[in-house]
Amino acid sequence: xxxxxxxxxxxxxxxxxxxxxxxxxxxxxxxxxxxxxxxxxxxxxxxxxxxxxxxxxxxxxxxxxxxxxxxxxxxxxxxxxxxxxxxxxxxxxxxxxxxxxxxx
Amino acid sequence: xxxxxxxxxxxxxxxxxxxxxxxxxxxxxxxxxxxxxxxxxxxxxxxxxxxxxxxxxxxxxxxxxxxxxxxxxxxxxxxxxxxxxxxxxxxxxxxxxxxxxxxxxxxxxxxxxxxxxxxxxxxxxxxxxxxxxxxxxxxxxxxxxxxxxxxxxxxxxxxxxxxxxxxxxxxxxxxxxxxxxxxxxxxxxxxxxxxxxxxxxxxxxxxxxxxxxxxxxxxxxxxxxxxxxxxxxxxxxxxxxxxxxxxxxxxxxxxxxxxxxxxxxxxxxxxxxxxxxxxxxxxxxxxxxxxxxxxxxxxxxxxxxxxxxxxxxxxxxxxxxxxxxxxxxxxxxxxxxxxxxxxxxxxxxxxxxxxxxxxxxxxxxxxxxxxxxxxxxxxxxxxxxxxxxxxxxxxxxxxxxxxxxxxxxxxxxxxxxxxxxxxxxxxxxxxxxxxxxxxxxxxxxxxxxxxxxxxxxxxxxxxxxxxxxxxxxxxxxxxxxxxxxxxxxxxxxxxxxxxxxxxxxxxxxxxxxxxxxxxxxxxxxxxxxxxxxxxxxxxxxxxxxxxxxxxxxxxxxxxxxxxxxxxxxxxxxxxxxxxxxxxxxxxxxxxxxxxxxxxxxxxxxxxxxxxxxxx
Numbered sequence: 001x002x003x004x005x006x007x008x009x010x011x012x013x014x015x016x017x018x019x020x021x022x023x024x025x026x027x028x029x030x031x032x033x034x035x036x037x038x039x040x041x042x043x044x045x046x047x048x049x050x051x052x053x054x055x056x057x058x059x060x061x062x063x064x065x066x067x068x069x070x071x072x073x074x075x076x077x078x079x080x081x082x083x084x085x086x087x088x089x090x091x092x093x094x095x096x097x098x099x100x101x102x103x104x
Numbered sequence: 105x106x107x108x109x110x111x112x113x114x115x116x117x118x119x120x121x122x123x124x125x126x127x128x129x130x131x132x133x134x135x136x137x138x139x140x141x142x143x144x145x146x147x148x149x150x151x152x153x154x155x156x157x158x159x160x161x162x163x164x165x166x167x168x169x170x171x172x173x174x175x176x177x178x179x180x181x182x183x184x185x186x187x188x189x190x191x192x193x194x195x196x197x198x199x200x201x202x203x204x205x206x207x208x209x210x211x212x213x214x215x216x217x218x219x220x221x222x223x224x225x226x227x228x229x230x231x232x233x234x235x236x237x238x239x240x241x242x243x244x245x246x247x248x249x250x251x252x253x254x255x256x257x258x259x260x261x262x263x264x265x266x267x268x269x270x271x272x273x274x275x276x277x278x279x280x281x282x283x284x285x286x287x288x289x290x291x292x293x294x295x296x297x298x299x300x301x302x303x304x305x306x307x308x309x310x311x312x313x314x315x316x317x318x319x320x321x322x323x324x325x326x327x328x329x330x331x332x333x334x335x336x337x338x339x340x341x342x343x344x345x346x347x348x349x350x351x352x353x354x355x356x357x358x359x360x361x362x363x364x365x366x367x368x369x370x371x372x373x374x375x376x377x378x379x380x381x382x383x384x385x386x387x388x389x390x391x392x393x394x395x396x397x398x399x400x401x402x403x404x405x406x407x408x409x410x411x412x413x414x415x416x417x418x419x420x421x422x423x424x425x426x427x428x429x430x431x432x433x434x435x436x437x438x439x440x441x442x443x444x445x446x447x448x449x450x451x452x453x454x455x456x457x458x459x460x461x462x463x464x465x466x467x468x469x470x471x472x473x474x475x476x477x478x479x480x481x482x483x484x485x486x487x488x489x490x491x492x493x494x495x496x497x498x499x500x501x502x503x504x505x506x507x508x509x510x511x512x513x514x515x516x517x518x519x520x521x522x523x524x525x526x527x528x529x530x531x532x533x534x535x536x537x538x539x540x541x542x543x544x545x546x547x548x549x550x551x552x553x554x555x556x557x558x559x560x561x562x563x564x565x566x567x568x569x570x571x572x573x574x575x576x577x578x579x580x581x582x583x584x585x586x587x588x589x590x591x592x593x594x595x596x597x598x599x600x601x602x603x604x605x606x607x608x609x610x611x612x613x614x615x616x617x618x619x620x621x622x623x624x625x626x627x628x629x630x631x632x633x634x635x636x637x638x639x640x641x642x643x644x645x646x647x648x649x650x651x652x653x654x655x656x657x658x659x660x661x662x663x664x665x666x667x668x669x670x671x672x673x674x675x676x677x678x679x680x681x682x683x684x685x686x687x688x689x690x691x692x693x694x695x696x697x698x699x700x701x702x703x704x705x706x707x708x709x710x711x712x713x714x715x716x717x718x719x
Contacts, residue, residue, distance in 0.1 A: 011364050012357060012391060021386075061348060063579075068370050068681025070577075073585040087368045091348045 004029045006080050008038055009087045018042045029080045031058055050088060061091035106130055107328025108179025108631040114223045114245055116238060118312050119169055119230030123245050128224055134634060138178030138224060140207065141608035141648040143195040146174060146227060148655055150197060161658040166200035167286060167311035169231035176225040178610035179631050182216030182325045185337035186627060187344055187619065188612035190405030191215050194292060194300040201288040201304035201466065201521045202540035204656050207563040208305050209607060211404035212298030214275040214319060221321035232313040241269060242321045250315035254284065257459045258293045265318040278316035279306040280461030282509040286310050287519040289466035293458060297428035301463040303541060303563055328633025336626045340619055344408055347618035354411040354614060359432035360390030369577055369586060370680030371550030372436065375443045375495050376472040377536045377671055380547035381680040384445035388435050397451055402428060409614055415451055422452035422502065430454035436545035437468025442475060443495030453505045460509035466521055469542035471504050473522040473534050482529045489513035533670045539564035539661060548672055550682035551576040551586035556596045556692040559666045562652045568613055570599030580617055589688040593695035601645035608648060647715040650707045654719065663705030666693060
């Protein structure tokens with residue numbers, strides 16, 4: 001997989017914590033690779049804030065979008081392209097891993 | 105005494121100037137709870153009585169003495185430990201904005217304090233010749249002259265009446281100049297900054313010359329099974345504390361954190377819904393508000409979330425010190441929809457909405473519609489009388505707010521709401537409303553379920569009749585794809601039925617980010633002493649939604665009105681993640697009607713029988 005350049009937008013508490021709203025990241029095109037590359041700039045804690053190493057996936061309690069589409073709604077492996085925009089919201093509004101808050 | 109209820113309804117006849125106390129019926133409470141549900145039941149019976157006297161529902165003038173206004177709490181309201189139970193619901197037979205049923209909900213302290221004054225509900229009929237206010241203090245209710253209050257703004261009215269009555273648990277719900285002037289989107293404001301905002305109920309109060317209702321008292325709400333309730337309450341409050349939304353997100357950022365979330369999803373309507381992507385969203389976001397004008401937060405009675413924002417604009421042309429808000433919806437309506445990107449102007453415009461008593465959603469959307477009409481050349485410049493209503497003009501926005509409240513100049517047209525305004529200028533398609541009620545801040549081309557919800561909401565274009573955004577965008581209780589219409593009917597129905605339970609309990613919808621149907625069943629069972637299962641309370645919610653639907657059917661609304669503005673059905677979203685999408689409403693509606701047991705937006709006799717609704 002060749003390297004791609006992706007714009008990463010941070011929101012809410014992540015902005016204050018990492019002192020950045022927007023950064024451009026070069027990575028291998030995978031989500032894991034993107035988060036690893038961003039962690040080299042923002043610090044190791046970013047990795048654990050965003051990635052669940054045990055499950056090998058982006059943390060379930062974030063809103064994590066690629067070009068506005070939540071990755072939970074995208075089918076198959078996600079391959080980032082040059083110029084893609086990734087938005088990351090901390091776990092403040094959703095995805096709390098409780099599937100039956102409302103008993104359907 | 106019935107657990108959760110004070111046991112009494114105050115009936116006020118403003119024409120005769122009489123007051124009467126009636127008992128809460130346990131049979132009706134078991135079928136409709138309280139709040140919205142009990143009020144819908146009462147309104148239906150008024151409609152039946154009018155019909156028996158030969159008065160057709162369509163002849164009821166929303167601003168005439170025959171309209172009925174109900175202030176209602178429920179069995180959860182004012183019970184210490186019942187999560188987020190500081191709210192009350194207001195309903196009217198007809199909204200002066202839409203002609204459909206009037207319905208709105210507010211927080212603050214007024215709801216609990218009404219119960220502490222000794223009553224669960226107030227039913228207001230008739231109209232007074234001179235301005236009056238209603239005072240209820242420890243069970244003693246009186247109508248008094250409001251001659252000295254008429255013309256005063258919301259803040260003055262709240263403060264004067266609070267001081268006059270005194271006491272610890274005292275709260276005032278009132279109208280400002282907008283309600284007095286029968287502005288169609290006038291609201292009822294309590295505790296200075298909390299509003300029963302939608303469907304123009306402030307104008308109904310104004311038409312009845314009822315300036316305010318002040319409540320005060322020290323009575324306690326009885327709880328049927330205190331030990332059981334303590335345990336359920338502890339469990340639910342702990343769940344809310346640990347929940348990311350109710351325990352962290354809403355307390356830290358308030359509702360305006362959604363500006364960037366919804367804009368990222370391509371569903372933040374911009375410039376009267378011409379697109380769902382606002383290039384300046386971050387300038388008016390919750391994050392920016394927190395960095396600039398936010399000075400504190402405020403919670404409603406009994407609330408552990410505290411989403412309310414306290415703000416100040418310290419200097420500049422839009423200076424305002426010590427106000428509250430704006431919330432997500434008001435930032436969007438006064439800012440995003442109008443293309444205004446100056447947050448200080450939005451804070452000021454929102455302050456005026458509270459001061460004069462107007463719904464910022466309907467007002468902002470109406471101003472946005474006027475801006476599009478003007479920019480397209482449909483409103484002659486001379487009609488605006490100097491108001492430069494171009495998208496993005498902050499000064500014109502703030503000017504338009506007070507002009508509307510006082511119906512000055514072009515304000516007299518804005519005061520009619522977007523539907524009437526766009527009809528007057530020959531382009532009804534530019535009113536972004538459903539059943540005459542302006543839609544809130546979610547473009548359904550980017551989240552299809554909320555489109556079905558807007559179309560089928562009984563009170564009109566409304567998100568809090570059934571907040572499918574919770575599942576489509578926030579992933580609560582589970583994540584569903586916003587861009588597909590598939591499966592949305594089930595969610596819209598579920599959210600609508602459950603919301604009826606919440607609004608009849610009456611407490612805050614935000615609790616449902618953490619608490620589910622089972623939690624509500626347990627809380628209500630412990631408070632009332634009835635044994636309610638989750639299935640049973642959803643059935644109560646469905647019953648309420650269907651009886652409300654019967655009322656709007658009688659008022660002339662059916663399947664033809666369960667629709668969306670043409671822009672959302674035919675104009676593809678021009679950009680963003682939902683680019684190319686329109687709302688596939690017919691497909692979702694067919695599935696929804698089937699699930700509801702409705703034909704063309706009308707409940708069948710079998711469905712009503714199944715829900716034990718006797719007409």
